[in-house]
Amino acid sequence: MHREFDAIVIGAGNGGLVAALTLQKQGKKVLLLExxxxxxxxxxxxxxxxxEFEASLHELCEYGTAENKGEVYELxxxxxxxxxxxxxxxxETFAVYALKTNEFYEMPMGEEAFIAKMxxxxxxxxxxxxxxxxxxxxxxxxxxxxxxTKGHPETEVLMSKYPRFMVxxxxxxxxxxxxxxxxxxxxxxxxxxxxxxxxxASKLSFCHYASMIYSxxxxxxxxxxxxxxxxxxxxxxxxxSLGGVVKYLTGVKEILVENGEVTGVITQDNQKFLTKHIxxxxxxxxxxxxxxxxxxxPVKAKKLVSQRTLGAQGVCVYLGLNKTKEQLGLSKYAYxxxxxxxxxxxxxxxxxxxxxNLAATITDNxxxxxxxxxxxxxxxxxxxxxxxxxxxFAIKEQLAEDLxxxxxxxxxxxxxxxxxxxxIATPVTFARYGGHPEGTIYGYLASGSxxxxxxxxxxxxxxxxxxxRFCGGFSSRLLGYSSTYINGRDEAMKTIGDMKNE
Amino acid sequence: xxxxxxxxxxxxDMLKFKNLGExxxxxxxxxxxxxxxxxxxxxxxxxLLHPKGIKVKVSKIVKETDNTKSFxxxxxxxxxxxxxxxxxxxxxxxxxDNRIYKRPYxxxxxxxxxxxxxxxxxxxxxxxxxxxxxIAEGDILxxxxxxxxxxxxxxxxxxxxxxxxxxxxxxxxxxxxxxSYFLKNINSVTLLYGAKNEFELIFKKEIDAIASQNxxxxxxxxxxxxxxxxxxxxxxxxxxxxxxxxxxxxxxxSGPVPMYFYISETLKKLxxxxxxxxxxxxxxxxxxxxxxxxxxxxxxxxxxxxIPCQENETLITSMxxxxxxxxxxxxxxxxxxxxxxxxxxxxxxxxxxIRMADKEENYIHPCVTYPLxxxxxEVPIK
Numbered sequence: 001m002h003r004e005f006d007a008i009v010i011g012a013g014n015g016g017l018v019a020a021l022t023l024q025k026q027g028k029k030v031l032l033l034e035x036x037x038x039x040x041x042x043x044x045x046x047x048x049x050x051x052e053f054e055a056s057l058h059e060l061c062e063y064g065t066a067e068n069k070g071e072v073y074e075l076x077x078x079x080x081x082x083x084x085x086x087x088x089x090x091x092e093t094f095a096v097y098a099l100k101t102n103e104f105y106e107m108p109m110g111e112e113a114f115i116a117k118m119x120x121x122x123x124x125x126x127x128x129x130x131x132x133x134x135x136x137x138x139x140x141x142x143x144x145x146x147x148x149t150k151g152h153p154e155t156e157v158l159m160s161k162y163p164r165f166m167v168x169x170x171x172x173x174x175x176x177x178x179x180x181x182x183x184x185x186x187x188x189x190x191x192x193x194x195x196x197x198x199x200x201a202s203k204l205s206f207c208h209y210a211s212m213i214y215s216x217x218x219x220x221x222x223x224x225x226x227x228x229x230x231x232x233x234x235x236x237x238x239x240x241s242l243g244g245v246v247k248y249l250t251g252v253k254e255i256l257v258e259n260g261e262v263t264g265v266i267t268q269d270n271q272k273f274l275t276k277h278i279x280x281x282x283x284x285x286x287x288x289x290x291x292x293x294x295x296x297x298p299v300k301a302k303k304l305v306s307q308r309t310l311g312a313q314g315v316c317v318y319l320g321l322n323k324t325k326e327q328l329g330l331s332k333y334a335y336x337x338x339x340x341x342x343x344x345x346x347x348x349x350x351x352x353x354x355x356x357n358l359a360a361t362i363t364d365n366x367x368x369x370x371x372x373x374x375x376x377x378x379x380x381x382x383x384x385x386x387x388x389x390x391x392x393f394a395i396k397e398q399l400a401e402d403l404x405x406x407x408x409x410x411x412x413x414x415x416x417x418x419x420x421x422x423x424i425a426t427p428v429t430f431a432r433y434g435g436h437p438e439g440t441i442y443g444y445l446a447s448g449s450x451x452x453x454x455x456x457x458x459x460x461x462x463x464x465x466x467x468x469r470f471c472g473g474f475s476s477r478l479l480g481y482s483s484t485y486i487n488g489r490d491e492a493m494k495t496i497g498d499m500k501n502e
Numbered sequence: 503x504x505x506x507x508x509x510x511x512x513x514x515d516m517l518k519f520k521n522l523g524e525x526x527x528x529x530x531x532x533x534x535x536x537x538x539x540x541x542x543x544x545x546x547x548x549x550l551l552h553p554k555g556i557k558v559k560v561s562k563i564v565k566e567t568d569n570t571k572s573f574x575x576x577x578x579x580x581x582x583x584x585x586x587x588x589x590x591x592x593x594x595x596x597x598x599d600n601r602i603y604k605r606p607y608x609x610x611x612x613x614x615x616x617x618x619x620x621x622x623x624x625x626x627x628x629x630x631x632x633x634x635x636x637i638a639e640g641d642i643l644x645x646x647x648x649x650x651x652x653x654x655x656x657x658x659x660x661x662x663x664x665x666x667x668x669x670x671x672x673x674x675x676x677x678x679x680x681x682s683y684f685l686k687n688i689n690s691v692t693l694l695y696g697a698k699n700e701f702e703l704i705f706k707k708e709i710d711a712i713a714s715q716n717x718x719x720x721x722x723x724x725x726x727x728x729x730x731x732x733x734x735x736x737x738x739x740x741x742x743x744x745x746x747x748x749x750x751x752x753x754x755x756s757g758p759v760p761m762y763f764y765i766s767e768t769l770k771k772l773x774x775x776x777x778x779x780x781x782x783x784x785x786x787x788x789x790x791x792x793x794x795x796x797x798x799x800x801x802x803x804x805x806x807x808x809i810p811c812q813e814n815e816t817l818i819t820s821m822x823x824x825x826x827x828x829x830x831x832x833x834x835x836x837x838x839x840x841x842x843x844x845x846x847x848x849x850x851x852x853x854x855x856i857r858m859a860d861k862e863e864n865y866i867h868p869c870v871t872y873p874l875x876x877x878x879x880e881v882p883i884k
Contacts, residue, residue: 037829037838037839037841037882038841045857045858045859046838047838047855047856047857048651049776050776052857052858155520159516163506163512163516164506166512166515166516166519167506167507167508167512167515167516167519168508168515169515169519169522170508170515170518170519170521170522171508171509171515175508176508179507179508225858226857226858226859226862227857227858227859229857229858229859229860230858230859230862233859233860233863234859237863247803247882248803248882249803249882249884250803250882269884285538285539288538289537289538289539289540290540294537297537297538299535300530302533302534302535302536302537302538303530303531303532303533303534303535304530304533305533305538306533306534306535306536306538307529307530307532307533313544322775322776322777381543383544384542384543384544385543387543387544387547388547389547389550389551389585390585392547392551392585393585393587393683397655397656397657400657401657404657416657418777419657419658419777420658420776420777421658422655422657422658423651426544427544428544428547428548428551429548430544431542431544431545431547431548432548432551432552435545437542437545438542438543438544438545439542439544439545439548448529449522449525449526449529450526453519453522454522454523454525454526455526457522457523457526458523458526458527461523461527
């Protein structure tokens with residue numbers, strides 16, 4: 001006799017953890033399978049010497065505070081874990097350097113202050129910035145409505161309540177900002193966060209970026225004092241305490257499909273579990289490419305995967321420094337360094353190694369040291385193309401050299417003498433721990449028809465195998481902590497809907 | 503008021519919005535119906551660098567001193583051993599009397615030659631004694647790794663390096679001294695190598711040969727139990743360290759535990775910042791523990807076992823004795839592989855390498871945990 005579950009969640013990343021807990025809280029019998037030894041996927045931490053490094057979280061958006069709650073805060077409350085999370089609001093938005101053009105901008109928190117500062121940097125930008133913010137509000141509301149109606153909105157409601165949303169929805173960030181008359185420089189400064197979504201202004205959906213940056217500026221992102229591992233752990237412990245079954249070190253080898261419907265899974269160690277509902281917190285590439293018997297893989301699924309581009313590969317340099325932020329002379333939390341502020345030019349440059357572009361975060365570590373994390377993205381398989389078994393260590397170190405040099409050049413702060421610990425993560429590291437194709441950390445590239453809205457609108461049509469849904473960075477809300485947490489809940493609720501329809 | 507539009511007019515924009523889904527469908531329809539690509543270079547490389555386990559043949563055994571032997575391990579399940587950095591270790595699985603023991607050993611061979619790994623073992627406990635007495639050329643072993651962070655970084659570390667070895671602690675440094683990466687990136691390296699007497703100096707010939715060929719490499723041997731005119735005498739103390747000079751040097755320590763404490767204290771006294779000091783992984787056995795008997799319950803993935811344990815032995819030791827499976831790799835509470843949740847019971851443990859959030863939820867590393875009562879732990883062992 002094989003054990004049967006109402007639902008099986010494959011992968012305990014952000015999406016999988018929230019999906020599993022959501023289902024369990026609805027009284028379902030849930031099995032969560034994770035091939036690693038700890039929950040969270042990339043949402044984890046590791047220790048070197050006296051430093052506990054956050055593995056991947058820069059800033060958690062849509063969180064806010066108890067007085068000004070964001071969607072993720074409310075989600076955590078509903079899941080019963082909010083009181084256990086130690087979050088700290090980031091007081092400013094970002095500081096950005098352009099090395100080639102020798103520019104520097106630092107932007108404050110809050111809509112009014114943000115607009116005022118932009119006007120100071122780019123006189124004449126005020127009106128377009130105000131238009132931008134009012135569009136952001138409408139987009140946000142409309143996306144909420146779209147989500148509530150599960151991608152089937154009523155045209156009349158959209159027309160009457162969110163007409164401008166419908167107008168901007170099919171366009172890229174760059175197209176819309178130009179059209180509303182935003183000066184070029186202001187567009188560039190405003191687009192600074194583009195690397196957080198991994199797609200340049202000409203490719204990225206306006207709505208997606210607008211919704212993200214709006215919550216950054218108005219709600220204040222947070223960092224997690226006990227690292228993102230605290231959320232991962234709390235979610236998994238809560239799931240288990242409600243009777244959910246978690247099996248670590250248990251990867252899935254096969255998803256069983258009969259007559260176009262899910263019937264169960266077989267694990268790497270050949271255990272069989274039965275279910276009619278699977279939520280996969282892994283890539284469709286793996287699921288359709290490796291986990292389902294070839295004759296059971298729908299042609300449409302193969303076509304879909306073949307038309308998508310893998311998102312950014314990541315390089316992270318984790319530095320434990322024996323000086324505080326103040327001693328180093330770094331007052332902000334988030335720094336961006338680019339060669340220029342033109343995201344399309346930079347996107348192209350980032351198709352090759354050693355481009356020097358980075359997003360940095362720095363926090364104090366106790367009273368006499370700090371942790372600096374430098375993250376850089378690579379596109380078009382720039383890393384995999386060059387790397388071999390023989391040159392791997394050398395490339396890894398050169399990437400770190402390049403990023404440290406770039407950060408030092410931008411900030412005029414010397415790091416070299418303060419480095420007490422260093423760890424470098426490459427796409428190989430992310431492939432090792434996450435298992436995603438080419439070690440991508442960003443799911444699929446957000447571009448054209450693979451942007452947020454088309455993904456959300458067609459999600460139901462893309463359930464090619466009955467009972468099989470996807471959550472996490474490869475799913476409809478794309479990458480990022482807040483998106484994957486929220487997406488985990490949404491996919492769980494859709495699965496509950498599927499169960500009701502049986 | 504003028505119409506808000508992006509394209510020709512708002513109506514067209516809205517139509518475009520409505521067609522986003524159809525547009526996506528069209529693009530998908532043009533996709534390839536061939537079987538999907540399943541091989542990705544970064545993932546393949548990740549598996550090559552970090553195999554789940556390696557089957558090796560003991561191709562050669564060399565007696566280094568009266569109580570020390572080197573084992574040359576050639577790959578059976580791979581074409582070549584995975585690349586590693588000098589200073590990394592492997593975990594060797596040794597089956598004695600149907601019990602599986604896992605022990606970490608530094609690789610003592612050159613990272614430039616991946617046709618084998620060499621490990622060098624001094625006879626001390628049950629496992630090392632077995633290795634020296636029972637393992638013969640041609641035997642097959644399973645190993646895990648390579649792992650570890652006791653490595654030189656040209657970004658983090660200084661160009662002038664001091665390696666301090668005590669006894670069999672020389673093993674990782676043997677790999678350093680044969681690493682082209684290390685030798686290329688430094689200006690100078692001084693090896694201070696302490697042992698009881700001349701016969702206990704492992705690798706002396708090899709070291710002397712390297713030093714004679716490479717002007718960057720200097721060596722000083724110090725004997726603690728043998729007074730001879732051609733060797734320094736005593737321990738590696740403040741006076742000797744001052745004489746060598748510590749200014750702007752990265753200092754790497756590898757040797758017995760008392761040596762770490764003694765030298766660390768001395769370096770503190772000399773105001774050397776932590777950044778310049780790195781040491782091989784080690785653990786301290788707590789004092790004043792008795793042999794009080796308790797029971798240990800281990801909730802594994804699909805079964806629960808209850809076995810005896812005692813106050814002065816780690817939980818991992820008790821599990822090994824009971825022939826239970828373990829997830830241990832480093833054995834000194836650092837690598838995190840054996841991470842377990844303490845469900846009940848009192849313990850004495852070292853939680854310096856437990857994540858902050860894990861501390862709050864009572865996670866422990868059983869390889870450095872001693873029971874003070876009956877204990878129940880949970881760990882994902884199959």
